[in-house]
Amino acid sequence: MPHQNILIVEDEKKIVELLRDYLQKAQYKTTFLERGDEVIASVRQNPPDLILLDIMLPGLDGMEVCREIRKFSTVPIIMITARIEEVDRLIGLELGADDYICKPFSPREVVARVKAVLRRVHAEPSGEKIKAGPFILDAKTHQVTIDGRELELTPSEFGLLKVLMTHPARVFSRNELLNLVQGYDFEGYDRTIDTHIKNLRKKIAQQLPNVEIISTVYGVGYKFLVP
Template identity: 40%
Template sequence: MRALHIMIVEDEPAIADSLAFAIGREGWRASHYALAGSAEAALAQAIPDLLILDIGLPDGSGLEVLKRLRHHSELPVLLLTARAEELDRVLGLELGADDYVVKPFSPREVVARVRAILKRVGSRSPAVCSSEPMFVHEETARRIYFAGTPLVLTPCEYRLLATLLARPAYVFSRAQLLDALGDVAEDSFERTIDSHIKSLRAKLRQVRVDIAPIVTHRGFGYALEPQ
């Protein structure tokens, strides 16, 4: 069973380090981002099991990050705030936060709240595992199922996803994926792969918003990394 992934978005290194240490002691995996922009870029590539999000960030408001996130994801979110105003806490909950902690706080308290949130959200938490495979590929029928749902794919999308499925976690270059399209490719430009990957991701999100199995490896290409 994989370790839970907790993403920390906090610009104060001492706080982030203490949280990461406490999370690691629980056997969970922590990732840390100091800026809203870098955190949102990471969230676009892979969804963690829970997000610990500071309200006050150097490049923007954590509340705005939360607002944008809730347009497409029910990812559990625990807010961190140094502000004492009740309005900030209430607004965070109204925007969809699952809980909040006011600074200063004990890392042990945060870990306890994380546990409580994951227990409370239950079946909607991406930490819940299933015995069923995430993808099922019926090669003879040229059909691919994702989380039990048949995907409606164009010929290009089907060949791309089938290629990625054939070698999970292998990073394919755009040139390799373009070759895999064969005679169904609309043109010979490698950047057309980006467009097909974008449409594939959109179709996968329609089935499960909490999982992003197609991962971008910047400067190299794409890989399928089922969670």
């Protein structure tokens, strides 16, 4: 696979240089932008393999950039935030980000997160298509359809649904989903799984209203119900 391109959107030059150096050592290509209002046109013209997106940006903040990108692309997005409030991180995830990293951060941790997300996106497909009621999940094309209508999912949402659909009615704990989908652990991630599940439910409900597909087993985790 050719070297994957990481778009760094950050207005602090020292952080850009730090991320660039570590990512290039890990054999990634990098490009960078320092203004939020430059990102949308750039992503449309030259789609990157992954975006590292700071929240506090001149021109247009990262939250709004993420919202706009999700209107036309499922490119993986990792938010970078100096905000310590958990609600800010969860808002980014609700807008469609795949992950978040808080400043100050270890550049090695950033590289590890980038690798984990890209592994998930480009994982070798295994098995045949997964069919469950009106759902068909195709690992080769990374597509999910409901009664023939495509469900637009981010890489994290796709990974979660794949795990749940592979074992319908089995209850997965948040930690199990974290390890199976994200491939790493860190403090506070339980809420992140909850947010991805919330986004999945919203998207499914647009095509299957008033039908419970992903059920919460309180105190345990989540399971997929075949409609």
